[in-house]
Amino acid sequence: MKKVCVAMSGGVDSSTTALLLKESGYDVFGVFMKLWDSEEKDRGCCSLSDSLDALRVAEKLKIPFYVFNLTDDFKRYVVDYFIDEYKRGRTPNPCINCNLYLKFKILLEKAQTLSADFLATGHYARIVVENNKKYLAKGVDENKDQSYFLFNIPQERLKNILLPLGEFKKEEVRKIAEKAELITAKKRESQEICFIENNYTDFLLKSGIQAKEGDILDINGKKIGRHKGYFYYTIGQRSGLNVSKGYPIYVIKIIPEENVIIADSEEFLYKKELTLSDINLFDDIKDDKVYIVKIRYRHKGDNAIIRKDGNKLHVIFQNPQRAITPGQAGVIYDGDKVVGGGWIDDRQ
Known part of the structure; x- marks a missing residue:
């Protein structure tokens, strides 16, 4: 019997993943990753309530359950990266780094030390075989497809990864969870960045980044206003510029080394x-x-x-x-x- 480690977040997707794999005959155990110490204990990632929900599902499924403390790794590969990207005037995607380094590297390696043949997650994506090679593919639920967030997983790791929800639509997953009376069946999804409790600019300021005012220039280099710190802005943003030119103005480019924002009409986006x-x-x-x-x-x-x-x-x-x-x-x-x-x- 093949052994599978399921990354359990305390949500309906990972809970149903564990259920489906157990019903398919795998030897399943669950792991909750403690990634971040939140000031607000019942929100963000790794909240106490999430870990308890994951534990209750594991108990109902009668599978072993572990908690791995990966807070140092999460800070290094996700939080520090997030901060550094904003310092560079870029807009980061922390979920992609979390998948690459935390789930599909560190957790996979830890699972293998516990004799797991596979790591499974609740992502809506598929692994397909073509010409004897494994590839990532979109999930069948076009609205929920998460293959975008998994693009940089090394191909050689795919042989040790299972993504069972890629074959299901979200509403089907909820129905499966409800039928099995899982405590997470009707749990709402988290929409925010998991370690950001209010807004990202507050988080950056608390991390030590200093907001420094600078010039806003139009596409021809003419000064048209002042910004309150370039990390408050992203490409395409209209709000918060406080610039009047007689037509809508958008952030076109951020130049961090000059502390300058280029803003002009939408056509330049x-x-x-x-x-x-x-x-x-x-x-x-x-x-x-x-x-x-x-x-x-x-x-x-x-x-x-x-x-x-x-x-x-x-x-x-x-x-x-x-x-x-x-x-x-x-x-x-x-x-x-x-x-x-x-x-x-x-x-x-």
């Missing part, structure tokens, strides 16, 4: 090209092929051709894209299959 760094590929990029590239989680994706440039990728869209944002991930798809991706650096 549209770009056709971008560069991806720190790339991870599951398949070779073909110069003559048209791919779908997503530039943020809720982006539907658009047609693009891709050129390899050393250890980077140059993406050229068929249509201009609004608010391409450095620090976010660009993820490449061939149909439902994830070809790879990287972090957005430049836009043209």
Whole structure:
């Protein structure tokens, strides 16, 4: 009997994952990752109530349950990265780093020391086999698909990962949990960044970043206002600029080394090209092929051709894209299959 470690967060998705795998005949045990010491004990990630919910589900399923303290790793790979990206004038995606380093590296390795053959999570994505190689693919629930957040998992790790919810829609998962009378069946999903308790700017200020006022320039370099600190802003933002030019003004570019924000009309938000760094590929990029590239989680994706440039990728869209944002991930798809991706650096 194959042994599976299920990463249990205290939510309905990971609870149902454990249930499905147990019903499929696996030898299942659950692990709750303690990642962050929240000042508000009943919100954010790793709250006491979440850990108790995970424990109650494990008890109902009659599976072993462990708590791993990964707070130091979480701070190093997720929180410090989050802070550093804002210092660089970029907009980070901490969930992607958490998946890569915490769940699918550190937790996977710890699970293997407990003789687990697989690590399973409640992500809505699939692992498919094509030409004897394993690939990530979109989940069948298009509205819940989370393959975007998993693009940089090394391909060799996929053989030790199970993603059973990729074959289900969210409403089906809730019904399965309700039928099994799991305590998490009707639990609401968390929408915020798990370690941010109020807003991200308060968190950054508490971390020691100093807000320094600077100039807001238009696209021609003319000073049109002052900003209160560049990390308060992201590409495409309109609110908080307090600039009047007779038409709506948006953040077009952030230049942290000069403490300057470029802001102008919406037309300047549209770009056709971008560069991806720190790339991870599951398949070779073909110069003559048209791919779908997503530039943020809720982006539907658009047609693009891709050129390899050393250890980077140059993406050229068929249509201009609004608010391409450095620090976010660009993820490449061939149909439902994830070809790879990287972090957005430049836009043209």
